[in-house]
Amino acid sequence: MHRLTTRHGLDMPAIGLGTWPMTGEQCTSAVRQALALGYRHIDTATAYNNEDAVGQALRESDVPREQIHLTTKVWWDRLAPTAMRQSLEDSLRALGTDHVDLFHIHWPGQDWDLARSIETLVALRDEGKARAIGVANFPLGLLRQVIEELGAPLSAIQVEYHALLGQQPLLDYARQHDLALTAYTPLARGRAAEQQVIRDIAAKHGVLPSQVALKWLLDQDGVAVIPKASSRENQLANLAALDVPLDAQDRALIAGLPKDQRVVSPEFAPDWNS
Ligand SMILES: NC(=O)c1ccc[n+]([C@@H]2O[C@H](COP(=O)([O-])OP(=O)(O)OC[C@H]3O[C@@H](n4cnc5c(N)ncnc54)[C@H](OP(=O)(O)O)[C@@H]3O)[C@@H](O)[C@H]2O)c1
Structure with missing residues (x-):
């Protein structure tokens, strides 16, 4: 499978x-099924309350742990050094593993000591508890601070991104600094596949609109996707999106859709334009 790698330790399907x-x-049965179908990258977080269920699937699967890329995240109220360490220890115990492959700060903190949090994140990587580290939901200004002022060896940023929401400035920055963008x-929770432009492209190639929406992302340098799917049919369709042959005209049509429809913006979200 197509993989994303960085010089700071990321190697992610x-x-x-x-x-x-x-x-x-x-959750256990969806993850077990996904592994059996060929998925080798699972995205979880402490806030999802499912790390134990994911861990159960890992134990039940025949796929060796070293073939699976596992991402987890620490919630924004546990970003002080001791709390972040404890959060990762709790995650490792629930997942039944001695390391994760990517460890993210899930959201920026509130009134927090950014430098100390990042120092702890880096230390956890240096200790081998996380093969690579990243941040999620950081606006560009904060990401720049982490990379340029604090010099953190980040490998990835995870943000909402789909055919109806643009992320070009973050994507440009991620490429310049050897970060994957997950x-x-x-699928914009089904909204992308409702777009007539996407439906027409899918009909032209004899594929599903959801596959077109995923392939538009996958065709972009440095971009990974983590669609949630519980049914076998949807899991298989999403994996097969890699084979959808979009052409330059298709890509231009999707690029031309309005890019202002953010689905996830809780009250603790940062100012996205900062
Ligand atoms: N870092 C963060 O702050 C953050 C925030 C939100 C999400 N995430 C991560 O991103 C993942 C995905 O995001 P999401 O769950 O918000 O939305 P999504 O992946 O855009 O959409 C999921 C929905 O699409 C359906 N679906 C999946 N494949 C389909 C297909 N081939 N055809 C038709 N429908 C399909 C799923 O249904 P079925 O389940 O019935 O298959 C589910 O209802 C989450 O599970 C989570 O791991 C991270």
């Missing part, structure tokens, strides 16, 4: 399985 909002047995909510 470009398609992963998003696991929010699945929990319990539903697109979360890549």
